[in-house]
Amino acid sequence: MKRREPFTDSQLLMSIAIGIFVVMYGAAMIFMGGGFLKFQQFFDLLNDNAALIIVSCALSIVMIGGGINISVGGVIGLTVMSCALYLNGTGIESAFGSTAMALLLSLGIGLAFGVGQGFLISYLDIQPFIVTLAGMFLSRGLTTMLSINPVKVTHAAFLDVAKTKLQIPFLGYTAQNGNLIPAKLETGAIIALCVVILSALMLKYTRLGRHTYALGGNQQSSLMLGINVRRTRFLTYVISGLLSGLAGFAFLMHKPAGNSSVAARMEMDAIAASIIGGTLLTGGVGNVIGTFFGALILATIQKIIGLSPLNESWWQEMASGAMLALFILLQSVVLSNRGKKAENAGKMKLKKE
Amino acid sequence: MTGKRRKGGVLSDLMIPLIAIGILILFNLIRDPGFFSISLSTNNSGNAVLTGNLISIIDSASELAIIAMGMTLVTAATGGQDISVGAVGAITGSVFVQVLKGSGDITAGTVVLGFLACCLVTVLFTSFNGVLVAFFRIQPMIATLILFSCGRSIAYWITGSATPQLESPIIKAMGMTIPGIPVPTPIFMVILVGLLLLLFFKTSNIRLYTESVGINQGASRLNGINPTLIKLLSFIVLGVCVAVAGVISTCRLGQVSHKTLLIDIEMDAILAVAIGGNSLGGGRFRLSGSILGAYIIQMLTTTLYAMSVAPANVKAYKAIVIILIVVAGSPVIKTALSSFWHRLKNNRAGAVSREVN
Numbered sequence: 001m002k003r004r005e006p007f008t009d010s011q012l013l014m015s016i017a018i019g020i021f022v023v024m025y026g027a028a029m030i031f032m033g034g035g036f037l038k039f040q041q042f043f044d045l046l047n048d049n050a051a052l053i054i055v056s057c058a059l060s061i062v063m064i065g066g067g068i069n070i071s072v073g074g075v076i077g078l079t080v081m082s083c084a085l086y087l088n089g090t091g092i093e094s095a096f097g098s099t100a101m102a103l104l105l106s107l108g109i110g111l112a113f114g115v116g117q118g119f120l121i122s123y124l125d126i127q128p129f130i131v132t133l134a135g136m137f138l139s140r141g142l143t144t145m146l147s148i149n150p151v152k153v154t155h156a157a158f159l160d161v162a163k164t165k166l167q168i169p170f171l172g173y174t175a176q177n178g179n180l181i182p183a184k185l186e187t188g189a190i191i192a193l194c195v196v197i198l199s200a201l202m203l204k205y206t207r208l209g210r211h212t213y214a215l216g217g218n219q220q221s222s223l224m225l226g227i228n229v230r231r232t233r234f235l236t237y238v239i240s241g242l243l244s245g246l247a248g249f250a251f252l253m254h255k256p257a258g259n260s261s262v263a264a265r266m267e268m269d270a271i272a273a274s275i276i277g278g279t280l281l282t283g284g285v286g287n288v289i290g291t292f293f294g295a296l297i298l299a300t301i302q303k304i305i306g307l308s309p310l311n312e313s314w315w316q317e318m319a320s321g322a323m324l325a326l327f328i329l330l331q332s333v334v335l336s337n338r339g340k341k342a343e344n345a346g347k348m349k350l351k352k353e
Numbered sequence: 354m355t356g357k358r359r360k361g362g363v364l365s366d367l368m369i370p371l372i373a374i375g376i377l378i379l380f381n382l383i384r385d386p387g388f389f390s391i392s393l394s395t396n397n398s399g400n401a402v403l404t405g406n407l408i409s410i411i412d413s414a415s416e417l418a419i420i421a422m423g424m425t426l427v428t429a430a431t432g433g434q435d436i437s438v439g440a441v442g443a444i445t446g447s448v449f450v451q452v453l454k455g456s457g458d459i460t461a462g463t464v465v466l467g468f469l470a471c472c473l474v475t476v477l478f479t480s481f482n483g484v485l486v487a488f489f490r491i492q493p494m495i496a497t498l499i500l501f502s503c504g505r506s507i508a509y510w511i512t513g514s515a516t517p518q519l520e521s522p523i524i525k526a527m528g529m530t531i532p533g534i535p536v537p538t539p540i541f542m543v544i545l546v547g548l549l550l551l552l553f554f555k556t557s558n559i560r561l562y563t564e565s566v567g568i569n570q571g572a573s574r575l576n577g578i579n580p581t582l583i584k585l586l587s588f589i590v591l592g593v594c595v596a597v598a599g600v601i602s603t604c605r606l607g608q609v610s611h612k613t614l615l616i617d618i619e620m621d622a623i624l625a626v627a628i629g630g631n632s633l634g635g636g637r638f639r640l641s642g643s644i645l646g647a648y649i650i651q652m653l654t655t656t657l658y659a660m661s662v663a664p665a666n667v668k669a670y671k672a673i674v675i676i677l678i679v680v681a682g683s684p685v686i687k688t689a690l691s692s693f694w695h696r697l698k699n700n701r702a703g704a705v706s707r708e709v710n
Contacts, residue, residue, distance in 0.1 A: 068494075120676065120679075120680065120683075123685070124680060124683040124685045124686065125683055125684045125685050126679050126680065126683045127627060127632075127633045127634075127679075129434070129623065129627075129633060130623070130624065130627045130633070130675070130679055131676070131679070133620055133623070133624065133675075134672040134675045134676050134679070135672070136620075136672075137668040137669065137671055137672035137675070138668070138669050138672035138673065140668050140669075141665075141666050141667065141668035141669025141670065141671070141672060142669050144663075144665035144666055144668075145665075145666050145669060148663075148665055260665065268498060268501065268502060271494075271495075271498065272498060272502070275495055275498075280492075281492040281494060281495055282492065313506075314505075314506035314509045314510060315506070317502055317503045317505070317506040318503045318506045318507065318510070320502060320503070321499050321500070321502045321503025321504075321506070322503070324498065324499050324502065325499045328485070328489075328491055328495060328496065328499065329485075329489065332485075332489040332490065332491050333489075336489075336490070
C-alpha cells in the first residue's frame with residue numbers, strides 16, 4: 001500500500017496548493033512585474049496576513065480533529081479592542097511591560113474562549129458549530145459593548161515596539177538613488193511563521209498531534225484504542241482559542257487600532273485557507289504547511305486584484321469565490337480519482353457516529 | 354432507536370424549544386405584563402392593522418421561519434448546512450427589483466412574473482450548491498462557502514447600483530399588510546409555505562427518503578433510494594424557500610441593499626434548526642421544531658430590544674441565552690436528568706411496594 005502510494009491524501013493536496021501558489025506568484029511576476037519582482041512583496045503578504053495565517057493554523061488543528069471553530073474572527077476583534085483600551089488606559093510606560101501585558105491579555109482572552117467552548121463541545125457533547133457560533137456572537141457583542149467607536153492605540157512605547165521590523169539586507173533591493181533598501185519583516189509575521197512551524201511539529205511528532213489525527217479519522221476507533229477522546233478534543237479547542245488570541249495580538253502589532261469590524265468574516269477566510277491547503281472538514285486529513293500556503297494563495301489573489309484595474313471590492317469577492325470553487329472542484333476530482341474505496345470508508349464514518 | 358423515539362411523540366421531541374419559549378413568555382410577563390397586549394390601530398396609509406410586540410415578533414420572524422424550514426430539509430438530507438442563504442437571498446432581491454424595473458409599472462402580473470423569475474434564479478443558485486454537494490460529494494459548508502463569499506457581489510452586479518427602490522401599493526401590501534386585513538402579509542406566507550411543505554411530505558415519501566439518506570446514505574442506496582437526487586431535491590426546496598423569503602424581505606423594506614438584505618440570516622437559520630431539537634448531523638427532522646426555533650430567536654431579540662439593550666450589544670446577550678438553551682438540550686445533561694428522574698421514580702415505586710407489603 002505504502003509503496004504504491006508514496007503520497008498521503010493530505011500531502012498530495014498540500015503539494016497541489018504549493019504548486020498553485022508558485023504558479024500564481026510566478027505568473028504575477030511575469031505579467032504584473034513591478035512590485036512582485038521585489039522580495040519585499042512576498043514579505044508584505046506575510047506582514048499583512050499574519051493574523052489570517054495564525055487563525056488558519058488554529059482552524060486546521062480543530063478541523064483535523066473533526067470539529068469547526070467559527071468564533072476566531074470574533075475573538076480577534078475582541079482581543080484587539082480590549083488591548084487597545086487597556087494600552088490607552090494603562091499606567092505602565094515601559095515598552096517591554098506594555099507589550100508583555102498586551103500579549104498576556106490577548107492570550108488570556110483566547111484561552112478563556114478556548115476553554116469555555118472546548119468544555120461545552122467535548123464534555124457536554126454540544127454541536128461545535130452552534131457553540132462556536134454563540135462564541136462568535138458573544139465576542140462580537142462584547143467588542144461593541146467595550147466601545148462602539150474605533151479606538152486607536154496612543155501608547156507611545158507600544159507603538160514603537162509595533163513599528164519595529166526585522167531588517168534583512170541581503171533580500172532587499174537597490175533604490176533608484178543607489179541606496180540599498182532592506183526587506184522588512186514585522187513582528188506579527190515572525191509570530192505567524194513560528195506558529196506554523198510549531199503547530200506542524202506538534203501535529204506530526206507529539207502524542208496530542210497524533211491523537212488529533214486519530215480522533216478526526218475515526219472517533220469510535222480512537223476510543224477503542226484507548227485515546228482520551230474528550231480530552232484530545234478539548235485541547236484542540238483550547239489551542240485554537242489561544243492561537244486566536246495570539247492572532248489578535250499579531251493584528252494589533254500590524255494595525256494598532258480596535259474597531260467593531262476588525263477581522264470581520266476572517267473565520268470564513270481561515271476555513272477557505274485550510275481547505276485550499278488540503279484540510280478536509282470531515283477530519284483526519286490535513287497539514288498546517290498546506291494551510292500556510294492556502295492563506296498565501298488567498299492573500300496573493302487579493303494582492304493581484306488590488307493591483308489590477310479591477311480593484312473594486314465586489315470584483316475581488318467574485319474572483320476569490322471563483323478561485324475557491326476551482327480549488328474545491330479540483331480537490332474533489334483528485335480525491336475521487338484516488339480510489340473510491342478510501343473515500344467510501346470516509347463517508348461511512350461521516351455517516352454519524 | 355428511531356421507532357422508540359417516534360413513540361415519544363411531538364411533545365418529547367419539542368420539549369426544549371417549548372420550555373424555552375415558555376420561559377421567555379413568563380419572563381416577559383413578569384417584566385412587563387403589557388408586553389403581549391395587542392391593539393388595533395391605523396397605520397400611515399390609513400388601514401386598520403394589529404400592532405403589538407407579539408404581532409411584530411411573529412411578523413419579523415417570517416423570513417427566518419421560511420428559510421429555517423428549507424434549512425431543516427438540507428440539514429436532514431446532507432448532514433451539513435447551507436451558509437449561503439443570506440447571499441442568495443440578496444441575489445433574489447436584486448432579480449426581483451430588476452424584473453419589476455425592467456417591466457415598467459408594477460402590477461399584479463409583473464409581481465407574479467418577478468416572483469417566478471426569482472424562484473428560477475434562486476433555485477439555479479442553490480442547485481449549484483446542490484450539485485457540488487450531491488454529485489461532487491463536497492461538504493455542504495465548504496460548497497456553500499463559495500456563494501457565501503461572492504453572492505452579495507453577484508447581487509450588486511445584477512442591480513448595478515447600491516440601493517434600488519421599489520414604490521407601489523402592491524409591494525407594500527406584500528411586505529406589510531393588505532388593506533382590509535389587519536394581519537401582516539408575511540405571516541400568511543409562512544403559513545402558506547408550511548402548508549405546502551406539509552402537503553408535499555404527506556403526499557410523497559420524500560420525508561422518509563430524506564431521513565434515511567441522512568441517517569445512512571449507503572444503506573438507503575442499497576434500498577433503492579437515489580441519495581444524489583434526494584440531496585439535490587432538498588437544495589431545490591431550500592431555493593424556493595429562500596426565494597419567498599428574499600421577496601418578502603425586499604417588499605418589506607421597499608428596496609434592495611445587497612450588503613444588508615437578509616444579512617447573517619444563515620447563522621440564525623442554522624441556530625433555529627438546532628434549537629428546534631434537530632441534529633445538525635442529519636437524519637430525523639421536525640419542521641415544527643425549526644419554526645419554533647425561529648420564533649424563539651426573534652422573541653429573544655425583541656425582548657432584548659424592549660429591555661432597551663443597544664442593538665449592537667444584543668448579540669452578546671443572545672449568545673448567552675443560546676448557550677443556556679443548547680446546554681439544557683445537550684445529550685449529557687439529558688441523560689443525567691433522565692437517570693435522575695428514573696431513580697426518583699424507582700425510589701418512590703419501591704417505597705410504595707414496601708408500604709403495601
